[in-house]
Amino acid sequence: xxxxxxxxxxxxxxxxxxxxxxxxxxxxxxxxxxxxxxxxxxxxxxxxxxxxxxxxxxxxxxxxxxxxxxxxxxxxxxxxxxxxxxxxxxxxxxxxxxxxxxxxxxxxxxxxxxxxxxxxxxxxxxxxxxxxxxxxxxxxxxxxxxxxxxxxxxxxxxxxxxxxxxxxxxxxxxxxxxxxxxxxxxxxxxxxxxxxxxxxxxxxxxxxxxxxxxxxxxxxxxxxxxxxxxxxxxxxxxxxxxxxxxxxxxxxxxxxxxxxxxxxxxxxxxxxxxxxxxxxxxxxxxxxxxxxxxxxxxxxxxxxxxxxxxxxxxxxxxxxxxxxxxxxxxxxxxxxxxxxxxxxxxxxxxxxxxxxxxxxxxxxxxxxxxxxxxxxxxxxxxxxxxxxxxxxxxxxx
Numbered sequence: 001x002x003x004x005x006x007x008x009x010x011x012x013x014x015x016x017x018x019x020x021x022x023x024x025x026x027x028x029x030x031x032x033x034x035x036x037x038x039x040x041x042x043x044x045x046x047x048x049x050x051x052x053x054x055x056x057x058x059x060x061x062x063x064x065x066x067x068x069x070x071x072x073x074x075x076x077x078x079x080x081x082x083x084x085x086x087x088x089x090x091x092x093x094x095x096x097x098x099x100x101x102x103x104x105x106x107x108x109x110x111x112x113x114x115x116x117x118x119x120x121x122x123x124x125x126x127x128x129x130x131x132x133x134x135x136x137x138x139x140x141x142x143x144x145x146x147x148x149x150x151x152x153x154x155x156x157x158x159x160x161x162x163x164x165x166x167x168x169x170x171x172x173x174x175x176x177x178x179x180x181x182x183x184x185x186x187x188x189x190x191x192x193x194x195x196x197x198x199x200x201x202x203x204x205x206x207x208x209x210x211x212x213x214x215x216x217x218x219x220x221x222x223x224x225x226x227x228x229x230x231x232x233x234x235x236x237x238x239x240x241x242x243x244x245x246x247x248x249x250x251x252x253x254x255x256x257x258x259x260x261x262x263x264x265x266x267x268x269x270x271x272x273x274x275x276x277x278x279x280x281x282x283x284x285x286x287x288x289x290x291x292x293x294x295x296x297x298x299x300x301x302x303x304x305x306x307x308x309x310x311x312x313x314x315x316x317x318x319x320x321x322x323x324x325x326x327x328x329x330x331x332x333x334x335x336x337x338x339x340x341x342x343x344x345x346x347x348x349x350x351x352x353x354x355x356x357x358x359x360x361x362x363x364x365x366x367x368x369x370x371x372x373x374x375x376x377x378x379x380x381x382x383x384x385x386x387x388x389x390x391x392x393x394x395x396x397x
Contacts, residue, residue: 020389023378033375036061040383041394054383062376065369076362083355090348097341104334108327115323122316129309136302143295150288157284161277168270170225171263174216178260219259 027033036058043054216222382390 020382020386023382023386024390024393026378027375030371030375032372033379036375036379037394040379040390044391044394051383051387055380058376058379058383062373065372065376069366069369072362072365076359079355079358083351086351087348087355090344090351094341094344094348097337097344101334101337101341104330104337107330108334111323111327111330115320115327118316118320118323122313122320125309125313125316129306129313132302132306132309136299136306139295139298139302143291146291147288150284153284154281157277157281161274161281164270164274164277167226168267168274170216170222171267171270174219174222175260175263175267177215177217178263182260219262
């Protein structure tokens with residue numbers, strides 16, 4: 001029984017010695033603990049240390065640690081609050097900018113096709129204006145060509161009329177000779193072939209100088225004179241007239257008594273030709289007036305269409321310019337918003353990193369203070385219950 005008690009006491013003493021060594025080692029393993037041991041050693045070396053003073057001094061360190069912890073708790077609370085506010089604000093700004101960027105992108109997605117369509121419409125309108133101007137130029141050139149053609153036709157008709165009047169003059173002169181010759185020998189008798197011709201021909205205006213005073217004595221002379229006209233005027237149907245003159249001249253030569261009758265027939269035919277030429281002039285004048293009227297209407301229509309198309313083009317040019325301006329503005333705004341997103345995202349990352357570092361610093365300091373408070377508690381235990389052992393241990397070192 002006594003042996004058991006001794007063994008138990010030895011175990012207790014051994015455990016106590018082991019606990020002491022662990023406590024001292026725990027103090028020696030940290031700078032803070034080493035500082036406490038040095039402080040205790042300095043007090044022990046004064047000669048007669050007061051244990052309560054040592055305990056109060058060490059517990060004062062604990063109070064300091066608690067005050068520092070309380071200060072850091074309040075500080076980290078403010079930091080956390082500010083971090084939450086700043087981070088939420090930055091996230092809200094990023095979210096709002098993201099929404100704005102998406103809105104601007106949607107606007108650009110709508111404006112760009114509108115501009116493409118407007119540019120295509122403007123190009124079509126330019127082509128329409130060019131086509132209208134081309135058509136107007138074509139119609140104007142066509143009208144000028146028609147006018148020149150009309151002038152040529154009119155000139156030909158004038159020459160033809162002039163030639164017919166010349167020929168009529170020749171035959172009237174020849175008819176006068178025939179009538180005079182007939183009256184010398186025959187008493188005038190009415191004939192169904194006789195016609196009342198009221199045509200008065202100014203021989204001085206129509207004939208050449210060499211023709212003045214010429215008296216035609218045969219049908220062949222008249223035909224020969226008509227044949228010479230081809231050197232001076234362009235006469236419509238001239239070849240047919242010469243052929244007719246040749247046939248009539250031959251017939252008149254075979255039957256001289258029929259010369260007057262044939263002459264009157266020729267004058268009747270010439271009168272019909274004259275009437276035809278006059279009707280052709282009227283028809284050409286009417287056709288020219290109709291062509292001019294139609295051209296004026298078409299010109300007015302095309303000009304009005306060009307004016308309207310030009311007004312439409314001006315509107316389309318304004319629309320394209322407006323769309324271009326809006327697209328440029330939206331692009332600039334989107335660029336600024338996207339840059340803001342990048343900037344605010346970097347700010348958010350930096351702020352989160354800063355807050356995380358400060359929180360890590362707080363947690364590290366808190367963990368260190370917990371360890372330091374443990375060291376203080378160990379020191380207090382050593383001073384209060386194991387001061388003798390501690391003194392010997394410190395003095396040995």
